[in-house]
Amino acid sequence: MSDKSQKQIPSGTWIHGKWTGRRWRVRGCLGVGANGVVYAVDRDDGLPGAMKVCAGAGQVAFEWSLLERVKGARSPFPAPQQIDDSDHPLAQYFYVMERVGGKSLDQVWSGLTPADRQRVLLDIVAGLVQLHETGYAFCDVKAQNILVDVSDDMRVRFVDAGGVTPFGKAVRQFTPTSDGAFWGVCERRACAQYDLVGVALMALLLDVKPPANLSSQSQEQRRAWLNKAIVQAPGACWQSILQKVLRGSVTDATTFAMLLHSIPLPKDPERPDWSARLMWGSLASATLSTACAWALYLRLI
Amino acid sequence: MSKEATIRQILVITDGCSNIGPDPVDAARRAYGRGIVVNVIGIVGDGEAAQKGYEEAQSIADAGGGMCRIVQPADISATAQMMTHQTMQMTLQQVVNQELMSVMGKTTEDLPPTERSRVMQVVEKLEEEVALQLVVALDMSASMRDKIPTVREAVRDLSLSLQVRTGSLAVAVLSFPGKGEEMTKLVQPFSDKVDVAALESALVARGGTPTGPAIDYAVSLIIERRGEVDGFDGPRRDFA
Structure with missing residues (x-):
């Protein structure tokens, strides 16, 4: 072959x-x-x-x-x-x-507001709740395998079912960076927790870039990096929840979803409206012209 | 002694062309002739030598009934797992095909697609339950020096995937070249998991690339074990 x-x-x-x-x-x-x-x-x-x-x-x-x-x-x-x-x-x-609409999560993530990110994360976990009821795990959780339809109220869908595995069996298809076993966090066996760890790793690594020499590090080194990264992750309010997942204290998707639900949606930063911009613009130009006038008057230029 | 069905594979991880000993393509053909699939992961290099290496890697896999992928060092881990899984699936599909042929006179392809799905579910179940004997052969020629940590972690990682299967695992690791004049060195004999400590201490890069002798040695390890494990049983279910 x-x-x-x-x-x-x-x-x-x-x-x-x-x-x-x-x-x-x-x-x-x-x-x-x-x-x-x-x-x-x-x-x-x-x-x-x-x-x-x-x-x-x-x-x-x-x-x-x-x-x-x-x-x-x-x-x-x-x-x-x-x-x-x-x-x-x-x-x-x-x-x-079925043809699923939307763009992959890695493409849209940087353009999402904190509130949208939290909503998307919650939808992903809700999708896992559905899936886990069938007795199967997704396993190949990664941003490229999750489509977000920004035009359809951030609807989240999974693509590539190739990794889907019955609970209890060995994982066949995965991506190292979202694989708990690669990071020394859990076993490479299909279960609800394996998927949750995958989501937590994915969410973290969308914000923090892993070190370039990751593949040559030992599991202990990888884990140490992870522990540091999660504390330093830029201002996401679900950090502590991810930490719980990665420590193995959240083992089912419903609990994960409830924890995510319990944190208030962050307020989207208000868009600076045009009148404020106009005000600051005119103030700046006024200051500039005054300065120029004084400079001319004092023959500085 | 259990008459457990067993899949036998050799995984060669190399970054160049063989330059010592018998032709690795012939060695791979001999392995396949004995029911052992040979997979090859080539590590990306530059220049003309690399191109020659890729061609050789592909020829080894073709002769060994396995797969070949040329990857960056960072991707060895995921590739090794994917190849092992896919070639196990291929082997099992062949077995199931033979059974279908003998029972129904049909191959999987002759069945309606919806029925093929049911056959594949059987293959999936077998893949989880079948015993696996795997020899990992690591190229430790001089040019591999800076890739050793990555290769070591990849082998450890592969064993994490294989250990959680329901079927039993026997994995051995060898490196080539060996010490002094030796072509090969046994890093760890067959065991149910990868001995990380042995990997840490045994992997030292030096010398040339005796890929052919390494494949022959891997085959002899498997044959020896076959003799040990089922010395007494008569006809057995054997895959490939």
């Missing part, structure tokens, strides 16, 4: 499903992941979707089964639509799921 050069299906191409008899029109590429490509597609009846294409039938079937297992009206994951094969050489095996 080797890396195939990632050729993409051109927009406008129709993909004909062999088993369902449905057709999908490719609108463009949404992203290229470690194990496949995701395209924006429209089904022949106009239903928008996202088509995930993998090299092997097994991987497609596996991810499909994960989506099927965590689906539900309030599931944070995209709803599965169809799984199928086609004769197109770049879409031999694929499945189609």
